[in-house]
Amino acid sequence: MNDIEQARKAVRDMGVRLLQTGLVVGTWGNVSVRVGEKVVITPSGANYDLLTETDMPIIDVATGAFEGAKPSSEKGLHLEVYRQRKEINAVIHVHSPYTSTLAAARKELPPILDDVAQLIGPSVRVADYALSGTEKIVRKTMRALRGRMAALMANHGAICLGRDLEEAYLCCQVLEKGCKAYIEAEFLGGAKGINRFEAALMHQFFLRKYSKQWEKK
Numbered sequence: 001m002n003d004i005e006q007a008r009k010a011v012r013d014m015g016v017r018l019l020q021t022g023l024v025v026g027t028w029g030n031v032s033v034r035v036g037e038k039v040v041i042t043p044s045g046a047n048y049d050l051l052t053e054t055d056m057p058i059i060d061v062a063t064g065a066f067e068g069a070k071p072s073s074e075k076g077l078h079l080e081v082y083r084q085r086k087e088i089n090a091v092i093h094v095h096s097p098y099t100s101t102l103a104a105a106r107k108e109l110p111p112i113l114d115d116v117a118q119l120i121g122p123s124v125r126v127a128d129y130a131l132s133g134t135e136k137i138v139r140k141t142m143r144a145l146r147g148r149m150a151a152l153m154a155n156h157g158a159i160c161l162g163r164d165l166e167e168a169y170l171c172c173q174v175l176e177k178g179c180k181a182y183i184e185a186e187f188l189g190g191a192k193g194i195n196r197f198e199a200a201l202m203h204q205f206f207l208r209k210y211s212k213q214w215e216k217k
């Protein structure tokens with residue numbers, strides 16, 4: 001995405017979509033997209049239904065300086081993802097129901113479904129608990145994200161990454177579905193894991209396949 005105005009609209013529309021699909025309730029959750037050296041992010045306390053695209057602040061990735069409305073209090077985490085992960089162009093942070101259940105239990109999501117392994121990686125780790133909006137939570141979450149496209153955040157929610165906004169959204173949906181399947185399979189006598197090595201291979205294959213499609217665009 002090259003154009004700031006286009007990115008502002010996409011971020012606002014995604015906020016509404018997250019509310020409509022139940023991945024976010026109230027004003028929790030936030031969305032950002034990278035545009036060159038800048039990031040467009042949802043504002044602090046965003047009530048997506050009432051916002052227009054011009055309400056979306058713009059932040060400089062290197063300095064953290066922003067223009068427009070006050071950015072989301074979780075901007076530090078978004079910025080660190082863009083600094084450390086050059087391939088990532090979109091970040092969505094959600095407090096969705098099943099994801100929150102695993103985050104509350106501080107349980108990682110093991111490799112139990114092919115789609116989770118392909119898109120996110122061979123497991124979805126839980127970042128240790130730290131207070132929201134602090135440097136500590138940024139550090140702990142970045143560690144949990146190593147080699148993964150998502151991480152759970154203890155007693156909080158999850159962060160999902162994408163090489164574009166649609167991929168980040170898909171990541172939120174697949175993670176939520178994976179957490180639901182895991183919880184319910186445990187009630188059916190226990191979830192059965194797939195081989196971790198094969199799960200890691202699936203993820204590598206997915207990343208490469210998608211890159212080729214992406215380059216063609």
Ligand SMILES: [Zn+2]
Pocket residue numbers: 028029074093094095132156157
């Ligand atoms: Zn949050």
